[in-house]
Amino acid sequence: MRRIKDKLSTRLMNVCVASLCKAKQLEKAEIVIVDGIRIGLQPDVVTYNTLIAAYCRVVGIDAGYSILHRMKDAGINPDVITYNALIAGATRYSLLSKCLDLFDEMLEMRILPDIWSYNTLMNCFFKFGKPDEAYRVFQDILLKDISVHSATFNILINGLCMNGYTENALMLFRSLKCHGFIPQLVTYNILIHGLCKSGRGNVAREFLNELVESGHIPNAITYTTVMKCCFRYRQFEEGLKIFAEMRNKGYTYDAFAYCTVASMLLKTGRITEANEYLGYIITSGFTLDIVSFNTIFNLYCKEGQLDNAYTLLYEAENGGLESDKYTHAILIDGLCRTGNFQEAQQQLNRMSVTGFDSNLVAWNSFINGLCKTGQLDYATHIFESMDMKDSVSYSTMVRGLCQARRFRAASKLLLSCIRGGMNILKSDKRIVIDGLRSCGLTHEARKVQSKIQMAKLLHY
DNA sequence: GTAGGGTTAG
Numbered sequence: 279m280r281r282i283k284d285k286l287s288t289r290l291m292n293v294c295v296a297s298l299c300k301a302k303q304l305e306k307a308e309i310v311i312v313d314g315i316r317i318g319l320q321p322d323v324v325t326y327n328t329l330i331a332a333y334c335r336v337v338g339i340d341a342g343y344s345i346l347h348r349m350k351d352a353g354i355n356p357d358v359i360t361y362n363a364l365i366a367g368a369t370r371y372s373l374l375s376k377c378l379d380l381f382d383e384m385l386e387m388r389i390l391p392d393i394w395s396y397n398t399l400m401n402c403f404f405k406f407g408k409p410d411e412a413y414r415v416f417q418d419i420l421l422k423d424i425s426v427h428s429a430t431f432n433i434l435i436n437g438l439c440m441n442g443y444t445e446n447a448l449m450l451f452r453s454l455k456c457h458g459f460i461p462q463l464v465t466y467n468i469l470i471h472g473l474c475k476s477g478r479g480n481v482a483r484e485f486l487n488e489l490v491e492s493g494h495i496p497n498a499i500t501y502t503t504v505m506k507c508c509f510r511y512r513q514f515e516e517g518l519k520i521f522a523e524m525r526n527k528g529y530t531y532d533a534f535a536y537c538t539v540a541s542m543l544l545k546t547g548r549i550t551e552a553n554e555y556l557g558y559i560i561t562s563g564f565t566l567d568i569v570s571f572n573t574i575f576n577l578y579c580k581e582g583q584l585d586n587a588y589t590l591l592y593e594a595e596n597g598g599l600e601s602d603k604y605t606h607a608i609l610i611d612g613l614c615r616t617g618n619f620q621e622a623q624q625q626l627n628r629m630s631v632t633g634f635d636s637n638l639v640a641w642n643s644f645i646n647g648l649c650k651t652g653q654l655d656y657a658t659h660i661f662e663s664m665d666m667k668d669s670v671s672y673s674t675m676v677r678g679l680c681q682a683r684r685f686r687a688a689s690k691l692l693l694s695c696i697r698g699g700m701n702i703l704k705s706d707k708r709i710v711i712d713g714l715r716s717c718g719l720t721h722e723a724r725k726v727q728s729k730i731q732m733a734k735l736l737h738y
Numbered sequence: 739g740t741a742g743g744g745t746t747a748g
Contacts, residue, residue, distance in 0.1 A: 331739085359739090362739065363739080365739095366739055394739055395739095397739070397740070398739065398740090400740095401739090401740065427739095427740090428740090429739075429740040430740085431740090432740045432741075433740050434740095435740095436740065436741065437740095462740095462741095463741085464740065464741050465740090465741085466741090467741045467742070468740080468741050468742095469741095470741090470742095471741065471742065497741095497742090498742075498743085499741055499742040499743080500741090500742080501742085501743095502742050502743045502744095503741080503742050503743085504742095505742095505743090506742080506743070532743090532744095533744070534742090534743045534744050535743065535744080536744080537743085537744035537745070538743065538744050539744090540744085541744070541745070567744095568745080569744050569745045570744070570745080571745085572744090572745040572746080573744065573745050574745095575745085576745065576746075579746095602745090603746080604745050604746050605745085605746085606746085607745095607746040607747070608745075608746055609746095610746090610747090611746065611747065638747085639746050639747045640746075640747075641747085642746095642747040642748070643746075643747045643748095644747090645747090645748095646747060646748060647747095649748095669748085670747060670748045671747090671748085672748090673748045674747075674748045675748095676748095677748065678748095702748085703748075706748080
């Protein structure tokens with residue numbers, strides 16, 4: 279009687295742990311377990327498996343491993359579900375060799391892999407751009423006569439699409455359907471995404487119709503996939519229409535889709551509309567995370583409303599939100615746009631001190647601001663002192679020098695850039711050559727042109 | 739446990 283009661287209570291504890299883990303509240307889940315142990319309950323294999331999956335998902339594979347050790351210390355043997363969770367965790371963190379090691383370890387421990395072990399392994403190979411190995415796993419499944427799961431086919435179709443074999447994915451889909459496979463909503467979403475990604479928006483649209491005709495109801499994933507596809511191919515109005523439909527149907531329950539739309543509007547200069555959507559994010563009660571914050575912050579900075587931007591930043595930081603490298607880059611760009619170069623420089627220096635190492639974007643923004651306002655010497659000085667430069671840095675300087683009609687300096691920089699194997703925009707190379715010609719420096723222009731040709735031959 | 743999605747510079 280007592281044992282049945284304990285079992286029931288352990289199950290109850292596991293339900294609690296699972297729901298907390300789902301909400302990523304791992305500390306609370308641990309507290310539940312500690313309390314359980316205090317009243318005499320023993321965590322079982324299900325408790326540990328739940329924890330391992332959650333730690334792998336939220337923290338990382340090492341955290342998952344440490345739970346495995348805790349589990350073993352407690353005298354509980356891992357099972358196939360334990361290993362599946364670890365393999366899935368390794369896949370998520372892009373650790374192919376770890377996946378393979380875990381699979382071997384599982385076999386050594388005489389734990390029989392199930393269809394999900396194979397599914398995960400197959401997915402792992404696809405993720406690493408190894409479709410042949412993935413397909414071999416699929417053949418292994420068939421050979422061992424393990425009964426497949428519909429997810430097996432979904433993973434196959436997805437993997438083929440992600441590895442550039444959209445046509446094969448389509449063929450597989452059709453032939454599976456002929457053999458009685460009933461596509462799920464996720465199957466359609468996978469195909470639609472693959473088709474959009476490979477530039478076949480029209481076919482994607484056909485599948486969207488087929489999805490509805492076969493009785494499925496598109497979900498938030500379907501909508502965002504199609505919307506992004508429209509924006510990518512510059513069908514802005516079409517994309518906005520999809521967003522409106524998404525909103526009407528109640529699929530905009532977080533700030534994600536709003537941020538996509540607002541950024542697109544901002545990039546295409548539709549600031550009033552961007553303002554409307556972002557205003558909605560602010561008043562909607564969505565929790566502002568750093569990305570949605572940055573989106574709004576960017577709008578204020580682009581509009582030159584630095585006071586509003588600073589107020590927002592101040593409030594956010596007081597509320598415990600930590601700014602990131604994007605926030606800093608956006609602020610520096612905003613300062614440059616409003617002519618506050620001194621403050622921008624101070625901010626940049628502060629960033630170096632506080633250890634934001636990937637601030638290249640911010641430095642590029644700064645030299646761009648200087649070039650645009652004709653402060654070429656200052657820009658050159660900064661450019662030369664930068665310990666990291668990319669093609670954007672070079673492009674910006676080359677463009678700036680040309681604008682100041684310093685074509686000789688521009689061509690010198692362009693050549694050093696080419697020598698370094700860095701490729702800048704074709705249009706920027708053109709500006710240099712045309713500029714040299716317009717000053718009568720035809721010989722120099724020809725030299726630059728031939729060097730560009732030479733570099734092309736060498737690099738491709 | 740397989741699908742989507744947001745932020746910065748030329």
